[in-house]
Amino acid sequence: MDLKFSPEDIAFQEEVRTWLEENRPKEERPSGWPGARDFDVAWQRTQFEAGWAGISWPAEWGGRDLSMLQQLLWYEAYARARAPKLGVNFVGMSHAGPTLMARGTHEQQSAHIPKILRGDEIWCQGFSEPGSGSDLASLRTRAEIDGDHLVVNGQKIWTSYANVADRQELLVRTDPAAPKHQGITWVICDMSLPGIEIRPIRNIAGEEEFCEVFYTDVRIPLANIVGDLNSGWSVAMSTLSFERGTAFMADIVELANLVEELVDQTKHAPAPFGKGRAYDDDAIRVQLAELRAEVAALRALNYATVSRIARNGQPGVEGSIVRYYFSQLLQRTHAVGVEALGATSISSERFSPWAHGQLNAFRASIAAGTKDIQRNIIGERMLGLPKDR
């Protein structure tokens, strides 16, 4: 056990802090499409050209081949510089790319990974269906083999960025007769193919970010299958291990920022009751201190994740602990923000961001597996408790 950083790590940290401070976009991300996509893609390209896309990705594909610790140091510098979120690059960078690196063929890797890093290829995820949410393995979108193609019919839902994506990590049922976990295939789907229809869904935070996707006789080459035919469940588990294990490391550092922002705002806002500043209200300050202590612990979990990857080569089932704890803390932070600063108060420039943030934070305990699924995983895979299904 140690917290020592090598001279290379420290030099790296200095370098990224300087670069991010100088190069991060200073303007706001546009709120609608296609402006938001263009913004995200341009920023990804800027990072790629300067050599900062894919810190821990293989150099063969244009990454830096550095350690997960340096990846985390990057995220920390990133959050500190208040650089924009990955946005439409999230799926490609956080779990489609890592899945291809872990399970794809060399051809698939060379076809997609460099494009993901450059921001040339936007990915989305086609896992959930209207009838298959938490019970993902019950998915019914069919794919039948016809020559050297899969012919896909069915529907996916909650697909973030489907309306602006180029590719999709798509789970389809290729053997309806097999037990439900054994008849699934993970396939790369080109979103421009004939037969794909996309309908954006407005979410509770007022954004059109996730979509329904309909497939009618969509022909996907067999060469696009990642892993083997009918072995897609294990590839999907690989995807989910990245989605739950490493994809949110940056969000955790950002949450720490958010808590400090909240502390700062309460020092400049009136108390919700009585005289003085919100920060001087004991009921508020105690909650802020609890958040600070717990977010510190959440960051410690980030370091534990990096340590486990350094030892085992991949994120472990503990990712569900991090994901669950993160979602609860994020939601509490926004709730404290609303309590301390008011749901409808007006700051000097605009409405309080905490109310909108509270709505948006509901996603955290639903996406990447609901908090109930995360607790099932912790109970069953970490504690060995029996299944009830």
Place this chain on the structure above:
Amino acid sequence: MDMLFTREQEDMVAALSRYLASALPREILHTADRPGETIDPLATDEYWAGLAEMGVFALGVAEHDGGAGLGAADQVAAFREVGRHLGLGPLVGTVLAAQAAAAVSNAAICEALVEGSVRAAVAFPQPGTEPEVGTRVDGTFRIYDLETARHILVLAADRAALVPVDGIEIVAVNAIDPTTPVTIAEIDVAASLVVDDPKLTRLGTLLQAGIFCGMAEASLADSAHYVKVREQFGKPIGAFQAVKHRCAEMAVRAEVAFFQTVYAALVEDEGRADAEFHAAAALVVARDAARLNAADDIQNHGGMGFTAEADPHLYARRHLAHADAFGTRRANLEAVAAAESRV
């Protein structure tokens, strides 16, 4: 940077865990409800001598002072096992007093503590009082595990003072956990030694956090075992999500508490300026984990959980007895709030 145990640490932890499990079988803790009687392992020298032999009191003492010269992280790892097995006696006080004696080059006291021939209890000023803590110690104090101690290490703000037990006046003994009595006493004596260094209190805070981490894990392990064997409605109760999710939350708390405590100990070992923040944060999350996991363990056991015969209440009692050591939860939170921006 590595948050996981080294092989050496794993071996040390496993050996200590084995020793504590054999020296302190659960039955002993259940026979402790006899006010005024010293619990068996503390009444004789064997248990304490075994701890000294394993080097528990020497861990943080520098090698040139006769110790192992290890850091806070190793000590936290050891005290997690102490918590897991509900260790008895003035362990934290003895470890801190040995390091206090070493800090002022009092070799005689340091050696006696390290080799296990004497013990030191840790003490804090009673809330609402402002006692004198210096070359003379004068005031009302709350003392942990006093009964077999020969010294008392008084901790107040940034100062530690060691005083002999002779001549103190006991006001009351709280035995909410009879295995770890808390004594209120008047002290008015000259100190044997004084150390002006906030590091000792920070280290104690980390050790206490380590103890709570171990307790949180023990409650979790107790529940995880019970819900697999206890059957209702024709299946193990751990199959029901209401129970499974409660157990999952116990696991989350144990993990969160452990890694924050490890991180805080490593920050201490690095000599960083935010050591106090992290130590206070660690004690907050570790204490919460011990409290809530003990509560959930009682709940998971149903009616059995409410009996004195079953184990779950042992952790709830120990949490109550130690809840205010190294600052109340509220005091720790104010320390967390007072820290510089964390960005």
